[in-house]
Amino acid sequence: xxxxxxxxxxxxxxxxxxxxxxxxxxxxxxxxxxxxxxxxxxxxxxxxxxxxxxxxxxxxxxxxxxxxxxxxxxxxxxxxxxxxxxxxxxx
Amino acid sequence: xxxxxxxxxxxxxxxxxxxxxxxxxxxxxxxxxxxxxxxxxxxxxxxxxxxxxxxxxxxxxxxxxxxxxxxxxxxxxxxxxxxxxxxxxxxxxxxxxxxxxxxxxxxxxxxxxxxxxxxxxxxxxxxxxxxxxxxxxxxxxxxxxxxxxxxxxxxxxxxxxxxxxxxxxxxxxxxxxxxxxxxxxxxxxxxxxxxxxxxxxxxxxxxxxxxxxxxxxxxxxxxxxxxxxxxxxxxxxxxxxxxxxxxxxxxxxxxxxxxxxxxxxxxxxxxxxxxxxxxxxxxxxxxxxxxxxxxxxxxxxxxxxxxxxxxxxxxxxxxxxxxxxxxxxxxxxxxxxxxxxxxxxxxxxxxxxxxxxxxxxxxxxxxxxxxxxxxxxxxxxxxxxxxxxxxxxxxxxxxxxxxxxxxx
Numbered sequence: 001x002x003x004x005x006x007x008x009x010x011x012x013x014x015x016x017x018x019x020x021x022x023x024x025x026x027x028x029x030x031x032x033x034x035x036x037x038x039x040x041x042x043x044x045x046x047x048x049x050x051x052x053x054x055x056x057x058x059x060x061x062x063x064x065x066x067x068x069x070x071x072x073x074x075x076x077x078x079x080x081x082x083x084x085x086x087x088x089x090x091x
Numbered sequence: 092x093x094x095x096x097x098x099x100x101x102x103x104x105x106x107x108x109x110x111x112x113x114x115x116x117x118x119x120x121x122x123x124x125x126x127x128x129x130x131x132x133x134x135x136x137x138x139x140x141x142x143x144x145x146x147x148x149x150x151x152x153x154x155x156x157x158x159x160x161x162x163x164x165x166x167x168x169x170x171x172x173x174x175x176x177x178x179x180x181x182x183x184x185x186x187x188x189x190x191x192x193x194x195x196x197x198x199x200x201x202x203x204x205x206x207x208x209x210x211x212x213x214x215x216x217x218x219x220x221x222x223x224x225x226x227x228x229x230x231x232x233x234x235x236x237x238x239x240x241x242x243x244x245x246x247x248x249x250x251x252x253x254x255x256x257x258x259x260x261x262x263x264x265x266x267x268x269x270x271x272x273x274x275x276x277x278x279x280x281x282x283x284x285x286x287x288x289x290x291x292x293x294x295x296x297x298x299x300x301x302x303x304x305x306x307x308x309x310x311x312x313x314x315x316x317x318x319x320x321x322x323x324x325x326x327x328x329x330x331x332x333x334x335x336x337x338x339x340x341x342x343x344x345x346x347x348x349x350x351x352x353x354x355x356x357x358x359x360x361x362x363x364x365x366x367x368x369x370x371x372x373x374x375x376x377x378x379x380x381x382x383x384x385x386x387x388x389x390x391x392x393x394x395x396x397x398x399x400x401x402x403x404x405x406x407x408x409x410x411x412x413x414x415x416x417x418x419x420x421x422x423x424x425x426x427x428x429x430x431x432x433x434x435x436x437x438x439x440x441x442x443x444x445x446x447x448x449x450x451x452x453x454x455x456x457x458x459x460x461x462x463x464x465x466x467x468x469x470x471x472x473x474x475x476x477x478x479x480x481x482x483x484x485x486x487x488x489x490x491x492x493x494x495x496x497x498x499x
Contacts, residue, residue, distance in 0.1 A: 008263075008266050008334070009263070009265055009336070009338070010299075013438065014438050040441060041438040041441065041442070044441070045292065045293075055285035055286040056284045056286060056288040058283060058284065060345055063345060063346065067350075083345070085332070085334065086293070087283075087287070087288065087293070088261050088262070088266070088267075088268065089237075089238065089243055089293065090238055090261055090262040090263045090299075090301055091146055091148055091237050091260070
């Protein structure tokens with residue numbers, strides 16, 4: 001399943017500058033695994049060592065927070081879009 | 092998506108109890124009075140409003156200027172900082188001749204010049220857990236314009252405890268986020284981001300840079316949301332997070348739902364609402380994002396050795412054997428560098444270090460000491476036994492060892 005993953009600039013810098021990536025998987029977690037293998041610097045910023053989402057990065061599947069679904073176990077289908085929204089603090 | 096009704100702040104005062112407008116004010120606010128959604132009564136509500144701005148920096152500049160110009164009767168402003176030359180490319184509340192003055196003094200002059208009808212309540216202090224509730228209590232709305240996670244979580248929790256809506260905005264490089272948290276039935280910041288990231292994991296603007304105009308855009312959105320709350324008009328950003336991306340110039344809003352398990356605004360029946368006072372999460376409010384991360388330094392004292400810039404200079408001149416690694420970004424390296432250092436940006440340290448000798452001493456530095464501490468943790472985790480962090484980074488080196496280097 002080809003899933004589009006959208007990264008904000010703060011994370012895109014850790015993925016060779018790519019703001020939009022394509023990755024395969026049947027769950028959000030698998031898609032994130034695939035990206036984490038491809039971009040190790042990104043992995044450390046988007047999930048913890050146990051592979052769980054951090055409390056300061058929110059994952060949206062299409063327009064819905066995955067915490068309201070099954071989290072990383074939420075299924076994805078071809079054409080779905082996963083958007084990462086990290087907490088930023090600048091002011 | 093929530094619709095803010097007039098009950099939030101404006102409904103608490105009947106029209107008869109609102110302050111009146113004199114002739115000069117009627118003239119000054121005439122373009123507001125012509126708007127059906129504002130009118131004389133709305134302008135009187137704006138005059139009656141008490142808005143607290145946390146921070147007189149990038150976001151605080153446009154919010155303070157526009158809310159003052161709009162006629163907000165009482166503006167509170169909290170900032171402990173002094174105007175620095177590096178503030179001027181974005182903090183339009185302050186001018187070149189204000190460098191070295193307290194931001195509060197500079198802001199007072201500027202706000203008075205924009206609108207002398209505004210009463211400014213200035214707090215020349217750090218907004219912290221000891222004073223947050225006392226300061227915020229007397230205001231209707233808080234505008235979060237801080238530059239660090241510690242104060243953002245403090246602002247959120249204080250606003251929720253007191254039931255004050257929070258016009259939220261934050262920025263990073265070319266992107267921003269805006270929302271309204273803590274409104275009745277709306278989500279709070281912790282519903283979205285439950286806990287702050289550990290110190291050093293997320294770079295701040297001082298390390299990563301920010302487009303100077305960006306806080307103008309995001310702060311202006313905060314000011315508009317504040318006026319909408321005061322007036323009870325329109326659809327506020329309650330329940331939505333606006334994502335602003337200026338390189339592609341894309342705006343998108345995503346739904347944020349109130350989380351019954353949220354420790355700040357949640358329902359005890361669902362295990363939420365555990366934060367009953369600002370003592371309950373004191374660690375979240377510990378200053379750690381700017382300069383040296385104190386908690387990080389303390390917790391890693393056993394594994395990581397700290398040295399000052401002066402000590403580093405002594406060790407270099409003595410000819411000690413170690414690798415000196417600069418974990419800043421290439422653009423920073425172009426501005427200033429320490430002779431003999433090798434550039435390995437933080438994001439690449441883990442990979443690059445795989446080929447390094449784990450028994451050899453590695454001395455790490457960045458701009459201020461936070462990123463290098465993060466890198467030091469990574470090296471210790473990967474089995475390096477002799478890891479040293481330069482406190483205060485190249486900033487201390489420039490101050491204490493080599494003043495000829497360019498500052499940034």
